Amino acid sequence: AQSVTQLDSQVPVFEEAPVELRCNYSSSVSVYLFWYVQYPNQGLQLLLKYLSGSTLVESINGFEAEFNKSQTSFHLRKPSVHISDTAEYFCAVSEMDSSYKLIFGSGTRLLVRP
Amino acid sequence: EAGVVQSPRYKIIEKKQPVAFWCNPISGHNTLYWYLQNLGQGPELLIRYENEEAVDDSQLPKDRFSAERLKGVDSTLKIQPAELGDSAVYLCASSSGSSYNEQFFGPGTRLTVL
Numbered sequence: 001a002q003s004v005t006q007l008d009s010q011v012p013v014f015e016e017a018p019v020e021l022r023c024n025y026s027s028s029v030s031v032y033l034f035w036y037v038q039y040p041n042q043g044l045q046l047l048l049k050y051l052s053g054s055t056l057v058e059s060i061n062g063f064e065a066e067f068n069k070s071q072t073s074f075h076l077r078k079p080s081v082h083i084s085d086t087a088e089y090f091c092a093v094s095e096m097d098s099s100y101k102l103i104f105g106s107g108t109r110l111l112v113r114p
Numbered sequence: 115e116a117g118v119v120q121s122p123r124y125k126i127i128e129k130k131q132p133v134a135f136w137c138n139p140i141s142g143h144n145t146l147y148w149y150l151q152n153l154g155q156g157p158e159l160l161i162r163y164e165n166e167e168a169v170d171d172s173q174l175p176k177d178r179f180s181a182e183r184l185k186g187v188d189s190t191l192k193i194q195p196a197e198l199g200d201s202a203v204y205l206c207a208s209s210s211g212s213s214y215n216e217q218f219f220g221p222g223t224r225l226t227v228l
Contacts, residue, residue, distance in 0.1 A: 043118065043205060043219035090156050100145065100215050104156025
């Protein structure tokens with residue numbers, strides 16, 4: 001069975017500092033990988049996704065994530081965070097042959113301080 | 115383009131009372147999902163519809179939960195009777211059925227059972 005582990009429940013960081021949010025997954029088949037962001041009182045928004053091809057994927061607001069098959073990881077990084085990046089971040093995985101079924105991690109709260 | 119709409123946004127009820135949540139997906143999206151998000155956890159799929167057919171309801175507690183999607187558009191999720199442990203956020207999502215199945219989420223309904 002698939003599973004997603006986000007070891008860090010909360011990551012505090014100062015503004016303009018770099019950040020990495022860790023995500024590891026477990027699956028016996030090929031997968032798609034996603035990062036969703038949830039701002040307070042809002043629904044989840046897709047931040048970026050890995051489907052195939054280049055293992056490094058980027059979002060429009062400066063986040064990037066790298067698919068590492070050998071380590072079964074999909075860590076999210078940003079070189080310089082803003083106050084507005086404060087939110088809950090969820091890593092998710094789906095099997096390629098049943099892509100409708102998203103399995104989410106427990107989330108990491110990114111808290112950016114001035 | 116309007117996003118996924120959910121109502122109400124917040125609901126407070128006493129245990130043993132019934133409650134219903136409503137979802138209007140993005141226009142043209144055939145697939146609709148209901149998720150349960152407990153505090154501090156990622157969303158978990160309750161039920162998935164393809165048009166008006168419930169194709170995956172394996173995680174829906176059928177003794178007290180029910181759902182319908184009449185005419186394959188709007189959907190309603192009902193709990194009767196509600197229990198204290200049902201306090202959570204109920205998320206609705208929709209997708210167009212593309213190959214990698216990007217899901218678009220509504221803002222959710224936060225249920226508090228007293």
